Amino acid sequence: xxxxxxxxxxxxxxxxxxxxxxxxxxxxxxxxxxxxxxxxxxxxxxxxxxxxxxxxxxxxxxxxxxxxxxxxxxxxxxxxxxxxxxxxxxxxxxxxxxxxxxxxxxxxxxxxxxxxxxxxxxxxxxxxx
Amino acid sequence: xxxxxxxxxxxxxxxxxxxxxxxxxxxxxxxxxxxxxxxxxxxxxxxxxxxxxxxxxxxxxxxxxxxxxxxxxxxxxxxxxxxxxxxxxxxxxxxxxxxxxxxxxxxxxxxxxxxxxxxxxxxxxxxxxxxxxxxxxxxxxxxxxxxxxxxxxxxxxxxxxxxxxxxxxxxxxxxxxxxxxxxxxxxxxxxxxxxxxxxxxxxxxxxxxxxxxxxxxxxxxxxxxxxxxxxxxxxxxxxxxxxxxxxxxxxxxxxxxxxxxxxxxxxxxxxxxxxxxxxxxxxxxxxxxxxxxxxxxxxxxxxxxxxxxxxxxxxxxxxxxxxxxxxxxxxxxxxxxxxxxxxxxxxxxxxxxxxxxxxxxxxxxxxxxxxxxxxxxxxxxxxxxxxxxx
Numbered sequence: 001x002x003x004x005x006x007x008x009x010x011x012x013x014x015x016x017x018x019x020x021x022x023x024x025x026x027x028x029x030x031x032x033x034x035x036x037x038x039x040x041x042x043x044x045x046x047x048x049x050x051x052x053x054x055x056x057x058x059x060x061x062x063x064x065x066x067x068x069x070x071x072x073x074x075x076x077x078x079x080x081x082x083x084x085x086x087x088x089x090x091x092x093x094x095x096x097x098x099x100x101x102x103x104x105x106x107x108x109x110x111x112x113x114x115x116x117x118x119x120x121x122x123x124x125x126x127x128x129x
Numbered sequence: 130x131x132x133x134x135x136x137x138x139x140x141x142x143x144x145x146x147x148x149x150x151x152x153x154x155x156x157x158x159x160x161x162x163x164x165x166x167x168x169x170x171x172x173x174x175x176x177x178x179x180x181x182x183x184x185x186x187x188x189x190x191x192x193x194x195x196x197x198x199x200x201x202x203x204x205x206x207x208x209x210x211x212x213x214x215x216x217x218x219x220x221x222x223x224x225x226x227x228x229x230x231x232x233x234x235x236x237x238x239x240x241x242x243x244x245x246x247x248x249x250x251x252x253x254x255x256x257x258x259x260x261x262x263x264x265x266x267x268x269x270x271x272x273x274x275x276x277x278x279x280x281x282x283x284x285x286x287x288x289x290x291x292x293x294x295x296x297x298x299x300x301x302x303x304x305x306x307x308x309x310x311x312x313x314x315x316x317x318x319x320x321x322x323x324x325x326x327x328x329x330x331x332x333x334x335x336x337x338x339x340x341x342x343x344x345x346x347x348x349x350x351x352x353x354x355x356x357x358x359x360x361x362x363x364x365x366x367x368x369x370x371x372x373x374x375x376x377x378x379x380x381x382x383x384x385x386x387x388x389x390x391x392x393x394x395x396x397x398x399x400x401x402x403x404x405x406x407x408x409x410x411x412x413x414x415x416x417x418x419x420x421x422x423x424x425x426x427x428x429x430x431x432x433x434x435x436x437x438x439x440x441x442x443x444x445x446x447x448x449x450x451x452x453x454x455x456x457x458x459x460x461x462x463x464x465x466x467x468x469x470x471x472x473x474x475x476x477x478x479x480x481x482x483x484x485x486x487x488x489x490x491x492x493x494x495x496x497x498x499x500x501x502x503x504x505x506x507x508x509x510x511x512x513x514x515x516x517x518x519x
Contacts, residue, residue, distance in 0.1 A: 008253075010264035041379030042265040048378035068286070068383055070278035072270060073328045074251045081275045081330075083383070090379025093507075095269050106286040123268045 005077045009120025015045045018057050020121040028112045028124050029057040030088050041090035062112035063087040064126060071101045084110055084126050098127040131398055136223035136234075137356035138364040138516065140169025140349030141477040143470075147313050147462050149343040150244040154465075155186050155196050157239035157345045162197055165347035170359050171233060173197065178204040178231030178350075180222055182214030184240045184465040193237065204231040210371070210510035211502025212467035213412060214238075215348070217512035219473060220369025222350040232352050239345025240465020249341050249466050250274040251329065266507065273414070274338060276506025278330035281417035283383045285332060287432065290420065292332055294435035296323035298416040299336050299459050301443035306456025308485040313340045314460040323416075337416040339457075344464035346474050362481040368399025368515035375508035384432075386418075387511025388425035388499055395497075395513035396427075403427040406515075407493045408479040409450060410472035412500040413457040419443075422499050423450070426513070445488040454479065454488035469500035473514065480518040494518045 012020045022029045031043040035052035039060075047055055069082035080096040096104060097115060110126035117123055142164030144157060152160075158181075166172060176199050185193045189207040204225045210217050215238050222234035242249055250273040255263060284290045300320055306312040318336060326335040356363040370391035375381075396402060403426060411419045420434040428450055429437035442448035455461045455475040458468040476496040478484045495517055502510040 005270065007268050008255075010268050011258050012264070013261070015261065016264060039379075041376075042262045044261055068279045068283035070275045070282055070330045070332075072251070072272065072275045072330050074274065074330065075270070079270050081269050081271060081279065083279065086379075091376075091381065092379060093266050093269055093271065106283070117268060125269075 005075070005079045007115060007117045007123060009117040010123055012121065016043050019043050022057065023114055023121045023124065026114055028060050028062045030060040030086060030090070031055050032058045032088070039086070039088040039090050041092040061087045064110050066096070066104065066106050066108045066110060067091050068106055069096055069104055080104060082126070095125045096127065097125045104128070132220060132223040132227050132369060133367045133398055134353070134365055135227035136350050136352060136366050138219070138348055138366065138477055139351045139356050139359050139361060140165040140171065141474045142168050143346040143474045144239065144344040144464065145311050146344050147311065147342045148243055149241050152241070154240055155193065157241065158185060158193050158237045159197055161239055161345040161347035162235055162237050165235065165349045169349040169361060171349060173199060174201060175233045176235045177201045178222060178225055178234035180206045180218040180234055180236040182207060182218065182238070183209040184238055184467055210512060212414065213469040213500025213502035213510050213512045214467065215469040215473060216498050216500040216514050217371045217510070219348065219350060219366060219514050220371065220512065223366045223369065226350065226352045232355055234350040235347065236350065237345065237347045238465060238467055238470035240467065241343035242466050243341050243343045247341065250338060273504065274333060275330035276504045277415045277417055278333045279506045280383050280421065281332050284417065284421065287384055288435065290435035292324045292334070293320050294439050295337060295416040295420060296320040297439045297441070298413065298419045298443060299323050301441060301448070302413065302453050302457045302459040304444045305454045305488050306460030308487040309456045309461055312456040312461040313342055314456070333415055333417065339414050339459050339463045339468070341466070342462040342464055344462050346464065346470040348470070348473060363519045364477050364480045365517045365519055366514070367517050368395040369513065370394030370398070371510065371512040373508065373510050383506065384421065386421045386425045386501055386505060387509055388422040388501070388513060391511040391513040392426040392499070395515050399515040401495060401515065406495050406497045408454070408476060408490045408496040409452045410476045410496070410498040411452050412468050412472060413453060413459045414468065414501070416459070418501055418505060419452070421505070422501060426497070426499060445490055451488070451490050454484050469502065469512070472498040472500055476516055480516055
């Protein structure tokens with residue numbers, strides 16, 4: 001397994017503070033609109049589907065499947081960027097970690113895992129089930 | 130209201146440099162502006178509309194307007210759509226001319242990422258911390274290359290597109306580049322050369338990626354009365370479309386580009402269909418960029434792009450859809466990391482009958498330029514431009 005890359009800290013804003021506080025507790029929450037019922041990604045205060053500001057943070061299952069991925073071979077420490085489709089609906093950008101990159105495939109089931117960043121809250125990544 | 134026939138490209142100039150360590154970006158903008166004016170047979174005093182994008186030094190059009198000492202401006206537009214900006218700006222210039230806002234529009238592009246040593250495609254860059262998605266992309270090592278690579282990986286999964294099929298796009302570009310004395314990569318390559326080059330981001334290889342070059346280009350767009358008074362073969366603008374495609378709150382299909390929306394708008398306005406087009410310039414930041422746009426413009430069915438581009442079908446004189454006969458971004462140049470301008474310039478050469486004789490398309494009366502700006506793997510701008518020889 002290649003050595004882990006240093007992960008830059010995410011920028012925390014007033015819109016996403018709750019998300020990152022949950023991440024510090026190891027909880028993966030997904031923004032979900034209480035007006036139209038849909039979950040979205042990336043997280044924002046205004047629902048991208050219906051325009052409502054009644055967006056709530058709901059505990060997510062942490063389960064998903066790989067929509068697509070690419071291993072950055074050119075990097076000093078190769079890493080796998082990916083989109084994972086969450087069980088809750090939306091597809092999010094992430095990294096695939098703790099795995100053999102040569103064994104990855106689209107459609108594979110993955111679970112969320114939080115990884116430390118350089119001086120910020122941990123970020124959600126995924127590893128194959 | 131339409132722009133069809135309301136404006137003409139009267140001047141076009143591509144800077145011959147591919148490496149300009151001894152010139153400034155402003156100087157390159159000025160050199161291409163003067164080159165396009167000379168090509169058109171017009172003077173700086175004739176310019177009353179100035180169009181530029183994010184590569185122009187300073188915010189908006191003011192800095193370059195001053196450097197060039199443009200004193201007659203009554204219409205300006207610095208719409209920033211990334212590398213496809215110039216494809217859209219030709220449409221904007223035609224619209225402004227149709228509305229009587231200006232008569233002679235200058236559009237410029239220039240930059241020198243090669244001299245500045247930018248690792249353009251492989252280094253994660255935080256462009257603007259106020260972008261709300263930054264926290265959900267930057268930590269994951271999002272770069273230009275791996276974003277496009279994720280599109281290619283998904284396309285392969287959904288449609289069975291192979292690395293060899295993608296390689297044919299580079300092979301076709303190299304067949305054209307061998308005739309371009311200014312091309313950065315003038316050597317003809319094979320499918321094996323491409324798939325055996327080092328992997329940058331799976332499944333894209335080094336030779337699936339465009340070059341990094343300095344340089345620039347400029348265009349002069351004028352009203353019909355002005356075009357008729359000039360000596361150069363007039364190129365009529367007959368259709369333009371533009372759009373943004375993004376991740377739609379996490380519900381997206383990464384195999385589809387914005388060309389699926391900007392294309393039909395441009396075709397409708399022009400009143401032509403894909404089989405009518407004799408030559409295409411297709412933005413080629415990566416081979417996958419070309420394949421997806423060709424599908425989305427309707428030159429083949431969605432998902433059939435791999436078969437369509439294979440076996441030399443994009444090579445002028447060989448295949449059915451000659452593309453990027455200057456060698457494109459894959460082999461010729463990619464000034465300022467923005468390929469939209471050079472796409473239009475080669476289409477103008479084809480319509481004027483001034484492409485290199487080895488790649489000139491016979492009876493080329495209808496051409497299309499298609500650009501994708503920013504990141505196909507997240508959010509991008511798309512612009513389509515259709516032009517006709519008089």
